Each structure stands twice: as C-alpha cells, then as structure tokens.
Amino acid sequence: xxxxxxxxxxxxxxxxxxxxxxxxxxxxxxxxxxxxxxxxxxxxxxxxxxxxxxxxxxxxxxxxxxxxxxxxxxxxxxxxxxxxxxxxxxxxxxxxxxxxxxxxxxxxxxxxxxxxxxxxxxxxxxxxxxxxxxxxxxxxxxxxxxxxxxxxxxxxxxxxxxxxxxxxxxxxxxxxxxxxxxxxxxxxxxxxxxxxxxxxxxxxxxxxxxxxxxxxxxxxxxxxxxxxxxxxxxxxxxxxxxxxxxxxxxxxxxxxxxxxxxxxxxxxxxxxxxxxxxxxxxxxxxxxxxxxxxxxxxxxxxxxxxxxxxxxxxxxxxxxxxxxxxxxxxxxxxxxxxxxxxxxxxxxxxxxxxxxxxxxxxxxxxxxxxxxxxxxxxxxxxxxxxxxxxxxxxxxxxxxxxxxxxxxxxxxxxxxxxxxxxxxxxxxxxxxxxxxxxxxxxxxxxxxxxxxxxxxxxxxxxxxxxxxxxxxxxxxxxx
Amino acid sequence: xxxxxxxxxxxxxxxxxxxxxxxxxxxxxxxxxxxxxxxxxxxxxxxxxxxxxxxxxxxxxxxxxxxxxxxxxxxxxxxxxxxxxxxxxxxxxxxxxxxxxxxxxxxxxxxxxxxxxxxxxxxxxxxxxxxxxxxxxxxxxxxxxxxxxxxxxxxxxxxxxxxxxxxxxxxxxxxxxxxxxxxxxxxxxxxxxxxxxxxxxxxxxxxxxxxxxxxxxxxxxxxxxxxxxxxxxxxxxxxxxxxxxxxxxxxxxxxxxxxxxxxxxxxxxxxxxxxxxxxxxxxxxxxxxxxxxxxxxxxxxxxxxxxxxxxxxxxxxxxxxxxxxxxxxxxxxxxxxxxxxxxxxxxxxxxxxxxxxxxxxxxxxxxxxxxxxxxxxxxxxxxxxxxxxxxxxxxxxxxxxxxxxxxxxxxxxxxxxxxxxxxxxxxxxxxxxxxxxxxxxxxxxxxxxxxxxxxxxxxxxxxxxxxxxxxxxxxxxxxxxxx
Numbered sequence: 014x015x016x017x018x019x020x021x022x023x024x025x026x027x028x029x030x031x032x033x034x035x036x037x038x039x040x041x042x043x044x045x046x047x048x049x050x051x052x053x054x055x056x057x058x059x060x061x062x063x064x065x066x067x068x069x070x071x072x073x074x075x076x077x078x079x080x081x082x083x084x085x086x087x088x089x090x091x092x093x094x095x096x097x098x099x100x101x102x103x104x105x106x107x108x109x110x111x112x113x114x115x116x117x118x119x120x121x122x123x124x125x126x127x128x129x130x131x132x133x134x135x136x137x138x139x140x141x142x143x144x145x146x147x148x149x150x151x152x153x154x155x156x157x158x159x160x161x162x163x164x165x166x167x168x169x170x171x172x173x174x175x176x177x178x179x180x181x182x183x184x185x186x187x188x189x190x191x192x193x194x195x196x197x198x199x200x201x202x203x204x205x206x207x208x209x210x211x212x213x214x215x216x217x218x219x220x221x222x223x224x225x226x227x228x229x230x231x232x233x234x235x236x237x238x239x240x241x242x243x244x245x246x247x248x249x250x251x252x253x254x255x256x257x258x259x260x261x262x263x264x265x266x267x268x269x270x271x272x273x274x275x276x277x278x279x280x281x282x283x284x285x286x287x288x289x290x291x292x293x294x295x296x297x298x299x300x301x302x303x304x305x306x307x308x309x310x311x312x313x314x315x316x317x318x319x320x321x322x323x324x325x326x327x328x329x330x331x332x333x334x335x336x337x338x339x340x341x342x343x344x345x346x347x348x349x350x351x352x353x354x355x356x357x358x359x360x361x362x363x364x365x366x367x368x369x370x371x372x373x374x375x376x377x378x379x380x381x382x383x384x385x386x387x388x389x390x391x392x393x394x395x396x397x398x399x400x401x402x403x404x405x406x407x408x409x410x411x412x413x414x415x416x417x418x419x420x421x422x423x424x425x426x427x428x429x430x431x432x433x434x435x436x437x438x439x440x441x442x443x444x445x446x447x448x449x450x451x452x453x454x455x456x457x458x459x460x461x462x463x464x465x466x467x468x469x470x471x472x473x474x475x476x477x478x479x480x481x482x483x484x485x486x487x488x489x490x491x492x
Numbered sequence: 493x494x495x496x497x498x499x500x501x502x503x504x505x506x507x508x509x510x511x512x513x514x515x516x517x518x519x520x521x522x523x524x525x526x527x528x529x530x531x532x533x534x535x536x537x538x539x540x541x542x543x544x545x546x547x548x549x550x551x552x553x554x555x556x557x558x559x560x561x562x563x564x565x566x567x568x569x570x571x572x573x574x575x576x577x578x579x580x581x582x583x584x585x586x587x588x589x590x591x592x593x594x595x596x597x598x599x600x601x602x603x604x605x606x607x608x609x610x611x612x613x614x615x616x617x618x619x620x621x622x623x624x625x626x627x628x629x630x631x632x633x634x635x636x637x638x639x640x641x642x643x644x645x646x647x648x649x650x651x652x653x654x655x656x657x658x659x660x661x662x663x664x665x666x667x668x669x670x671x672x673x674x675x676x677x678x679x680x681x682x683x684x685x686x687x688x689x690x691x692x693x694x695x696x697x698x699x700x701x702x703x704x705x706x707x708x709x710x711x712x713x714x715x716x717x718x719x720x721x722x723x724x725x726x727x728x729x730x731x732x733x734x735x736x737x738x739x740x741x742x743x744x745x746x747x748x749x750x751x752x753x754x755x756x757x758x759x760x761x762x763x764x765x766x767x768x769x770x771x772x773x774x775x776x777x778x779x780x781x782x783x784x785x786x787x788x789x790x791x792x793x794x795x796x797x798x799x800x801x802x803x804x805x806x807x808x809x810x811x812x813x814x815x816x817x818x819x820x821x822x823x824x825x826x827x828x829x830x831x832x833x834x835x836x837x838x839x840x841x842x843x844x845x846x847x848x849x850x851x852x853x854x855x856x857x858x859x860x861x862x863x864x865x866x867x868x869x870x871x872x873x874x875x876x877x878x879x880x881x882x883x884x885x886x887x888x889x890x891x892x893x894x895x896x897x898x899x900x901x902x903x904x905x906x907x908x909x910x911x912x913x914x915x916x917x918x919x920x921x922x923x924x925x926x927x928x929x930x931x932x933x934x935x936x937x938x939x940x941x942x943x944x945x946x947x948x949x950x951x952x953x954x955x956x957x958x959x960x961x962x963x964x965x966x967x968x969x970x971x972x973x974x975x
Contacts, residue, residue: 019644204496426659467507470507471514475514475658476655476658
C-alpha cells in the first residue's frame with residue numbers, strides 16, 4: 014500500500030481509530046499493529062509476507078541463542094547464520110541478475126562465449142530496509158550492546174512496523190524495539206503534530222517530487238534528445254525530486270508513528286544546505302549512513318588503522334552504499350563519487366587545508382559547490398544505463414542546440430509552479446533549521462493554524478500529481 | 493481524545509465546506525450544465541409535457557421549438573453527448589423531480605446500449621451524471637459498473653477529476669454553463685444543440701446512396717442482451733409510474749443501413765413487448781425527404797435536417813398521444829418570438845424595402861432586398877434613373893449599423909463604433925440591379941444607410957442618404973406550415 018494512495022486514505026483512519034481503541038493493552042495493541050502491518054505489506058504482494066516472517070523468525074531465534082552460546086566462536090557462527098540468511102535473501106532477490114550479468118560480461122570479455130540470460134525475480138518492496146533493521150538486532154546482541162527480547166510479538170512488530178517498513182528510516186533495535194513495550198496515552202499535541210508532518214510529507218511527495226518527476230522522466234528516459242540547459246535542469250530537478258520524494262516518505266513515516274505514540278529517528282536535515290560532502294552525509298538518509306558507519310565502517314577498522322586505511326574504509330563504505338541502492342554499475346559509480354569526495358575532504362583536512370565555511374560568502378559558495386557535486390553524482394544514480402550517464406556528462410555543457418525548457422513535459426504554468434514550490438521548500442528548510450516550524454506555527458492563533466492546515470490539504474488535492482502510475486511510487490521503494 | 497475529536501470535527505467541517513467550494517470551481521464547463529439548469533428554470537415556470545433523452549443523436553435532432561409547434565405541447569431536450577442507455581433511468585428520475593411529463597422520448601442507437609469503454613466515452617457520461625447528486629444509489633451503481641476503482645474519486649468529484657486545470661479555472665465566477673455562442677457553429681434552444689455545418693465532401697461521396705438498403709448480410713454486432721432488455725423494461729416502468737408514456741426513437745444515421753439492421757429488428761421486438769411505440773427515422777428518409785445536405789456528419793443531423801425530423805415528431809405526437817394543448821399558454825405565446833428569431837436567424841430570410849427614395853434628383857433607390865443565410869448575407873439594390881449616363885459618375889456605399897445586442901460579437905472597438913461598410917459598388921449606365929454579398933460577424937442591423945459618392949475621389953456622400961430603420965426579416969423556407 015502506498016501512503017499516497019486512495020487505499021491508504023481509507024486504511025489509515027480506520028486503523029487509527031481502532032488502534033486507540035485497543036491501545037490500553039500492550040499485547041493486544043501489538044497484535045493489532047502487527048496484523049495491520051502485515052495487511053499493509055500484503056496489499057502489495059502477500060507472497061512476500063512470508064519473507065518478512067521468515068526473516069523475523071530467523072533473527073528472533075538467533076538473537077535469543079547468541080547470549081546462550083558457550084563460546085565466542087559459537088556466537089560468531091550464529092551471527093554468520095543470521096548474516097548469511099539475511100544477506101543471502103537480499104543477494105538473491107536484489108543482486109542475482111546483476112551478478113549473473115557481470116559474470117557473463119567478464120567471461121565474454123576474457124574470450125569466453127556465454128549467452129546472456131536473466132532470472133525472473135521480483136524485488137520484494139522494502140527488503141533492503143527490513144533486512145538491515147533485523148541485522149542490526151543480531152549484530153548488536155553479538156556485540157553485547159543489546160539484550161535479546163524474550164517475547165516474539167514485540168520483535169515481529171518491530172520488524173514489520175508499517176510506517177517505516179518499506180523505506181525506512183532504518184531503525185536500530187535499541188531505539189525502536191523498547192517502544193513496543195511502552196504504553197501510550199492519546200496525546201493531542203503529538204497526534205496533531207504527527208498529522209501535520211505527514212501532510213507536509215505528502216505535499217513534498219505529491220506536489221513537488223511527482224511534478225518534477227514528469228520533467229526528469231522525460232529527459233532521463235530519452236537523454237540523447239537533449240543537451241546543455243535541458244540536462245542541467247533535469248539533473249537539478251532530480252536532485253530536488255529525490256529529496257522531496259524520500260524525505261516526504263520519511264516525514265509521513267515519522268508523522269504517522271508519532272500519532273501512534275512512537276518516535277522514529279530523523280532521516281533528513283536540510284541536506285542541500287550542506288557545505289561539505291561529509292556534512293551532506295550527516296544530513297542525508299541519516300539512518301542509512303549511521304548504519305553503514307556502525308556496521309561496516311567501524312568493523313572495517315574505522316579510522317584506527319592509519320590515514321590511508323581510513324580513506325580506503327571510507328571509500329569501501331560508499332561503494333557498498335551505492336551497491337545497496339541498486340544492482341547496477343551506475344549506483345556503484347554514484348557511491349564511488351561520494352566516496353572520492355569524502356576521502357578528498359578528509360585528506361585536505363588532515364593536511365592542514367582548513368577552509369572557513371561558516372561566514373556567509375564562503376558558506377554560500379560551498380553550499381552551491383556541494384550541491385553541484387551532489388547533482389553531478391545524481392546523474393549516475395538516475396540514468397537508466399551507464400551509457401546514458403556518460404552521454405549526459407559529456408553533453409551537460411553542450412549548448413549548441415535550441416533550448417526548449419517548456420517542452421520537457423511540464424507546461425509553462427506547471428514549470429513556473431515547480432519553481433515556486435522549490436523556492437518555498439528552500440525557504441521552509443532555511444527557517445526550519447533555525448526555528449522549529451511547528452513551534453512557530455503553534456505560536457499563532459487557531460484561525461491561522463487551521464488556515465495553514467487547509468492550505469496544505471488543498472494544495473495537495475489541487476496541485477498534487479496523482480493518477481499517473483509512472484510517478485506515483487516512492488523512488489526508494491525500488492531499493 | 494475529546495479535544496482531538498472536537499478539533500478534528502471542526503477541521504472536517506471547514507474542510508468539507510472548502511472542498512465543496514473547490515468542487516464547484518473545478519466543475520467542467522459543459523453545455524449540459526446550461527441544458528439542465530435551463531430545464532429546472534423552465535420546469536419551475538411551466539409544466540413540461542415532453543422530455544427527450546438520448547445521446548448527441550437526440551440533442552442534435554429534436555428541436556423543442558418545432559416539436560412544440562406541431563404537438564401543441566411543451567417539450568425539452570435533455571439529450572447528452574454519447575449518453576449510454578443505462579444512464580437514462582437515473583437521469584429520468586432526476587428530471588421527474590422537477591416536472592411531470594406526459595411523454596418520455598428516448599433515443600436509442602446501437603452503441604448507446606454498449607457500456608462505455610474508452611476514457612473519452614466515460615468522460616462524456618460525466619457531463620450528464622454531474623447533475624445527479626452523489627448520494628444517488630443508481631449513480632453509485634453506474635460508477636461501480638462502468639468505472640475502475642481508481643476513477644471513483646474523479647467520477648464523484650470534479651475537483652479530483654479536473655484539478656490539473658487549476659490555472660484555467662475562474663475561482664470567483666462559479667457558473668460552469670458553456671453557453672452556445674449565438675454566432676458560433678451551433679444553435680442552442682432548450683437543450684437542443686444543432687450544428688449549422690454540412691457534411692464533408694468525402695462523406696457526401698461515401699454515403700451517396702445511403703437511402704438504398706444494401707442486400708446481403710449486414711455486419712452484425714452483438715445482440716441486445718438480457719441486462720439491457722431489463723433496463724428497457726425498468727425505464728418504461730419508471731415513466732409509467734410517473735404517469736408518462738414512452739416513445740423510443742432512432743435518429744437518422746447514414747451509416748446504419750450498412751451495419752445495424754439486426755439491432756433495429758431487436759429494438760422493434762423489445763418495444764412491441766413493452767407496448768411502446770418506436771420511430772426509426774432511418775426508415776423515413778424518403779417520406780421526410782432527408783438528404784445528405786441535412787447532415788452535419790454521417791451520424792448527426794444539422795439544423796436543416798433537425799427541422800424535418802422535429803416537425804415529424806411533433807405531428808406524430810399530436811396524432812398518437814393525448815397531450816394537453818398548450819398553444820394558448822403564456823410560455824407558448826412567448827416562445828412564438830423565439831420561433832420567429834430561430835427561423836430568421838438560422839434559415840434563409842429576407843427583408844425588403846419597397847418605398848422608392850430619391851438619392852439625387854434623377855437617381856432613385858427603388859427597392860432593397862436584404863437576404864440573409866447563416867453564413868452569408870447579400871443585398872440586392874434596384875436603382876432607377878431617367879439619365880443612365882449619370883450613374884457612371886457614382887459609386888454606391890452601404891453602411892450597416894448592428895443592433896446594440898449584436899455589437900458584442902464585434903471584437904474591435906472601431907467596428908463597434910462604425911459598424912460595417914460596403915464600398916465601391918460601381919454604378920453604371922447599363923445596369924439597374926446591383927448585388928453584393930458579404931460575410932459579417934453580425935446579422936441583425938438597426939440601420940442601413942445607402943448613399944452615393946463620387947467615383948473618382950471620395951469627398952463625402954452626394955445627394956440624400958437613404959436610411960432604412962425598420963428592417964424586418966421573414967423566413968424564406970419553402971414549407972409555409974413551418975413558418
């Protein structure tokens with residue numbers, strides 16, 4: 014079920030009322046939450062529900078066995094079973110075709126002769142997210158940072174919790190799991206702020222991201238028809254599209270969870286105001302970057318093994334991060350670009366090239382510079398093929414063709430509206446960094462507040478893009 | 493929880509009111525909005541005896557003005573583009589809330605009994621369905637039968653359907669009636685929308701022998717199924733329960749002899765079983781002298797063809813049904829004026845000035861005949877003189893001043909101010925009759941000024957100008973009864 018679907022508009026109010034009817038008994042509430050989460054997931058494809066249940070069962074059992082294992086070697090063996098099972102499923106569903114294809118290409122490149130083929134595999138929605146979430150549970154138990162839970166119900170609910178099941182934030186067991194043991198009372202202010210956040214997320218998704226997607230899809234699906242300004246516009250629009258799409262989803266997830274009494278971690282913090290790539294990754298998809306830090310970078314040695322090993326570790330993390338996003342060379346390049354810039358930043362910093370990024374002019378320059386680098390990397394992320402991405406890079410500054418800005422899929426008024434909402438988004442983010450927007454809103458009287466709510470709701474209805482399946486899905490669902 | 497419920501309730505109420513406003517803003521501008529609101533207004537003022545339902549085949553064929561004239565009753569055409577037969581019952585019930593008709597005329601053709609499949613045809617249904625409240629169970633049944641789940645919101649609420657047109661909508665004027673322009677290619681009267689166009693040349697060639705029923709096996713489509721047969725029965729029951737009889741009609745459609753025989757044979761059987769009458773105008777081409785020039789396109793009559801079938805329908809009703817004679821009613825008498833305007837505006841008509849006037853001592857404007865068709869106007873001017881050679885010196889100028897009402901069709905302010913000029917009609921010693929044809933955006937004139945001026949150089953009019961103020965047009969239709 015998609016948050017931006019009519020089905021969810023029916024599902025959520027019914028769920029919400031029933032949830033607060035059963036909320037007083039924790040077990041009953043968790044049963045209701047679990048079943049609702051399964052219904053939510055099964056709406057897309059019920060067969061893959063068994064995959065979530067299987068993953069939950071494996072990690073619940075292994076998590077319980079690890080502390081009981083008599084030796085560290087046995088604990089490690091149990092962890093390896095968990096890792097193999099979870100990553101094996103991920104590898105099969107997500108990477109099998111990529112590896113087969115890569116193997117055949119390499120084999121043929123070395124003089125062999127193999128016909129290309131592909132397995133008919135459907136990628137289960139959210140598998141990358143819930144796999145990482147359950148893995149964090151067993152790894153943290155293995156590291157002795159977390160005690161296993163004795164009851165299966167809270168754990169299963171933690172794995173399947175529908176607001177963040179399919180696209181995160183990737184929660185740590187230590188943060189989210191205890192919340193399933195807590196009892197919540199209906200809190201008017203929490204519910205109100207949760208709904209407002211969810212509505213704002215929906216606005217970002219349906220009004221901004223989906224509108225920009227029309228132009229982005231047109232250009233990126235036929236890149237050779239365009240050059241210069243058109244490619245630049247499409248790339249910048251994609252940068253904003255993916256931000257609004259993903260952060261919009263996160264806002265809805267956090268907002269919905271808040272209405273139920275749960276707190277999810279922050280996933281975005283105005284990333285395009287970053288003045289370095291390092292800062293960008295502290296603001297973008299925070300739950301994933303911290304996951305990679307804790308479960309890949311640190312196990313690789315982190316920064317303990319010298320300068321050059323640190324650079325290598327960082328680079329590996331970003332390449333793996335690229336691969337996590339998708340089984341394609343373009344994602345690996347995207348990760349590698351970020352890795353290279355992070356390494357370069359670290360190297361400059363380590364060798365005394367400290368830059369003042371705080372005063373207004375350098376800050377503005379670096380903000381624009383970092384945005385340009387991020388946009389450049391997005392080219393590889395968004396391009397349908399490696400060849401497309403090369404064409405776009407080569408023709409980014411080719412201004413020889415006539416520019417037809419208003420023939421890129423968005424009519425003139427739609428294009429102007431896109432610019433207006435992008436402007437509003439930046440203004441909002443700039444204000445929100447300094448002052449909490451919700452607090453600012455709550456300082457106003459009831460009439461102003463209701464007007465703001467109405468504006469958000471009717472902006473979504475009037476200016477939202479819906480009914481078009483090509484832009485409806487959240488981008489991160491495919492990961 | 494109580495606080496939340498209270499706030500949520502207040503917000504919900506405000507949202508519903510706002511939604512309702514935007515729903516009106518985003519309604520489509522349709523002719524049918526005007527059709528139905530005009531119908532409600534008319535039904536408030538007088539009882540409507542005859543209601544006509546159907547598709548564009550109905551709304552382009554049956555002119556209430558003419559049907560009224562021959563039936564002596566009052567009729568209204570509620571036809572709607574591409575309307576499917578299955579929707580007629582719900583539309584009929586909605587109409588019955590406003591008036592108590594004695595006769596319901598339902599136009600049927602082969603495709604009208606088929607469910608709407610394409611987005612375009614589905615969209616057409618909404619023109620009529622928008623006038624039905626959303627809480628109507630039959631409307632909801634139609635929604636679930638013919639529309640996909642993802643179309644429900646758009647079906648019910650124009651805001652969802654048309655939200656992408658946010659830049660085109662007028663947010664203050666909520667009238668969404670797309671009124672037919674007087675000067676456009678269509679004519680509108682009480683739901684009747686007729687084209688003034690004629691059949692394209694290629695269609696005239698293709699259907700040259702449309703009156704000849706081809707021998708051989710017709711191209712059969714599906715039979716009328718049980719469900720549709722039941723809908724016929726339901727419709728007749730609805731009408732009879734409301735005290736009205738039903739008359740089924742099939743409008744002229746020159747593609748028919750080639751592909752729909754079986755449909756009409758079955759339609760006849762259904763009508764017979766339901767004890768209702770059926771007029772298939774496709775069988776009356778000879779009797780009504782319907783020719784290719786009566787069609788706007790192969791499946792729709794134009795204004796000229798509409799006159800023939802409307803006259804026949806009116807007479808048929810008068811002869812076969814006992815409807816009240818409304819010919820002395822206030823509405824009927826008022827509509828006489830509409831009728832006169834209808835004929836003079838839409839059919840060839842003529843105004844004549846017969847009193848001779850001297851333009852100069854020897855030059856007399858003896859007669860003016862002003863002919864007007866829909867597309868073209870012409871003036872025939874008779875000049876008499878005792879000295880023909882004098883005519884060689886002059887040109888004739890004509891200045892037409894449109895009525896105030898007509899000036900709105902002129903876009904340029906200077907045209908509104910000056911009116912329409914016809915110059916350079918060169919007089920000569922050999923001719924006494926001068927004809928000039930012209931196209932003009934306006935058709936009604938309050939004044940026509942005829943004057944002479946010097947052929948060599950214009951230096952104002954010469955002699956006395958002739959001013960014709962009282963210009964009365966009369967239809968020149970050959971059938972005197974129709975006048």
